[in-house]
Amino acid sequence: MSERLATKRVLVTGGGSGICLAIVRRFIDEGATVxxxxxxxESRTQVESLGARFDVVDVADVAAVEGWVQREITALGGVDVVVAGAGYELVAKAGDLTVEQWDHQMAVMLRGPFVTFRAALPAMVEAGRGGSLIALSSQVAFAGITGYTAYAPAKRGLIGLVRVLAIDYAQYGIRVNAVCPGPTDTPMIQRQLDAAPDPAALLRTWQDATLLGRLGQPDEIASGAVYLASDESGYVTGSALMIDGGYTVR
Ligand SMILES: NC(=O)c1ccc[n+]([C@@H]2O[C@H](COP(=O)([O-])OP(=O)(O)OC[C@H]3O[C@@H](n4cnc5c(N)ncnc54)[C@H](O)[C@@H]3O)[C@@H](O)[C@H]2O)c1
Known part of the structure; x- marks a missing residue:
């Protein structure tokens, strides 16, 4: 076991499942406090068994997110890394999508990371230790997919948010980056397969859309997050790290 994240105090939203659960596991393996x-x-038991602290928070609830961030900064004695990963699938063509559904997707997947980062930034600036903010964006920020009517704009919006925060907080040594997974083998993908009329055909479509011909594994995405959280990526800010099997190449 290496200790690439020893001394790092980390907040992770949406860490109860899939990609962010893998991030929590890898970060703890690398010596972080999470x-x-x-x-x-229901994800509490699994998260706590890894050695992380856990709270139930809806990232669409601004006051709840702010309260959680402040409590955890106090509990951890500060914060060095924030991973904003909470999200959910919403697949509907525009004519079938309500404005309320659109607003909720934005509240979770675009405003949620903004509110989370915003709550953590004053303490990071004041501590003067720099830090790393990581947003879970998606290959969908760069490649349209049918029905991702609100999802894709939210993920594309994160690319803009990351770039602006990178500019505004570079002077404090705070780096801000996005990870853009391709189709990754998580409960989110499994739910979409389960709901499809022909799950095998949908799986083939996703696999064939990548150059490598397969889904990604959560741990492969977590590797990118470890890199962006660690000092090894000290010269990386404002970037979108594609971990998508080559999905966006063609
Ligand atoms: N799986 C993929 O193919 C894929 C591809 C690109 C990007 N992503 C993104 O990666 C992130 C993780 O996705 P995943 O596939 O691991 O999904 P997942 O469903 O396995 O995990 C998402 C987690 O977010 C939590 N969550 C959802 N809404 C929340 C809310 N309002 N407040 C707090 N927590 C909430 C869920 O409870 C769940 O534990 C998401 O942002 C997703 O959009 C996933």
Missing amino acids: SVCDLNP
């Missing part, structure tokens, strides 16, 4: 929030209370 606090997780998730909407799903």
Whole structure:
């Protein structure tokens, strides 16, 4: 076991499942101290068994996110890394999508990371130790997919948010980056396969859309997050790290 994240105090939203659960596991393996929030209370046991702290928080609830961030900064004695990963799938063509559904997707997947980062930044600036903010964007920020009517704009919006925060907080040594996974083998993908009329055909479509011909594994995405959280990426800011099997190449 290496200790690439020893001394790092980390907050992770949506860390109860899939990619961000893999991030929590890898970060702890690398020596980090980690606090997780998730909407799903059932993820508590698994997260705590990894050695992370856990709270139930809905990232669409601004006051709840702010309260959680402040509590955890106090509990951890500061914060060095924030991973904003909470999200959910919403697949509907524009004519079938309500404005309320659009607003909620934005509140979770675009405003959520903004509110989370915003709550952590004053303490990071004041501590003067620099730090790393990481947003879970998607290959969908760069490649349209049918029905991702609100999802894709939210993920594209994160690319803009990351770039602006990178500019505004570089002077404090705070780096801000996005990770852009391709189709990754998580419960989110499994739910979409389960709901499809022909799951095998949908899986083939996703696999064939990548150059490598397969889904990614959560741990492969977590590797990118470890890199961006660690000092090894000290010269990386404002970037979108594609971990998508080559999905966006063609
Ligand atoms: N799986 C993929 O193919 C893929 C591809 C690109 C990007 N992503 C992004 O990666 C992130 C993780 O996705 P995943 O595939 O691991 O999904 P997942 O469903 O396995 O995990 C998402 C987690 O977010 C939590 N969550 C959802 N809404 C929340 C809310 N309002 N407040 C707090 N927590 C909430 C869920 O409870 C769940 O634990 C998401 O942002 C997703 O959009 C996933």
